[in-house]
Amino acid sequence: MVRHFCLSRPAYKNATSKPTPITMTRLLSIVFTALLASLVIAEDHLSCGSSNYFPSQYTCFDDSFLCPIINGDIYIRCGDACYSTSLYSCSNTTLKPISHSGPEVLEDCSDSRFYPSQYVCLDGDFLCPVLNGTATLRCGAACYPPAQYTCTNGQLSPIGVPPPTCVPNFGQDEVCTAQGCTLLPCCPGLISVASKCRDPCELAPSSCNH
Template sequence: MARLASIFAAIAFAIAGVNAVTTGTCYNVKKTSSNPNGQQSYDVSKYYCFQGEGVENRDLLCPKNPNGYTTYACSGSCYAPTDYVCINGALVAQKNYKGQLATCPGAQSNPFDPEKYHCYAGGLLCPFYTERCAGGCYDPHDYSCPNGVISPIPEDPKNRRFAA
């Protein structure tokens, strides 16, 4: 009977692990009466925390689109690169964009094409649809960034294909 209970416990643990949500924390968001410490937890599969890219250099939490790609930050607003470009801190609608180049304070590659790259606070340029991790860029579909280290996402055994 004890063995049966441990088997059920193992199955329950495995199921819980499959449905587990990985959370992150934005540490420097705006303090409010309901959020006096200025920290915000979030589901990393649904949001991305842009450090120092919000109003008054605060962190800004932006949603990911349904495909899991990040929207980006520009002077305290979140935007989709399919709809806008961020040129030197100003959002410009794609339909009004005339090919102007932008600058990224602190970046070695200036000027840059704002239709292809995002300028992160501190001068890191990353191609769109990648995210920042410490001093590098990574594809969030293949990698994660636990504790500031780019790491491969473990393969999901459900998606493996077996040879017949």
């Protein structure tokens, strides 16, 4: 049998009654709701020269050149082109197709030589390593993993920590913005009651006694 729970809000007895102080549980609920609101807020634009872009769709090279991200594959600049590291390497500033049928060939990056499976050559003279199959990118004199940072005007900025994937007990499971409202999933074992995630055993303890 499915049990339905209804909670009613307490009413003040008169206009002069003092409001109930915010409890720690309520405060945590407010903070958690603010974190979850980021799920429905539009992605911020970043600047790349005279253009604006979404960092989930493009990468900015040299503060002026955009390359796309296609199906999660970050395309890298080579001269005036963008390429996928699964298909090409960049020798100095010239694209070279990768042969998957023969031995790996050393490529040139200014005065250095590299294997495309281990490094990428950026700007024709700067090597960044390939980590776990993903190329790191250049930002000033550093190399960075694009899944963790963005580079703007030669400065690295960490990408925000993703919000929680479920709403805990007493958390608000409905987030509303000017674009509308979004229902968020309650954590396992909780149910949605009056726009909050609640533990049914706390609402009706007798139903959980065996």
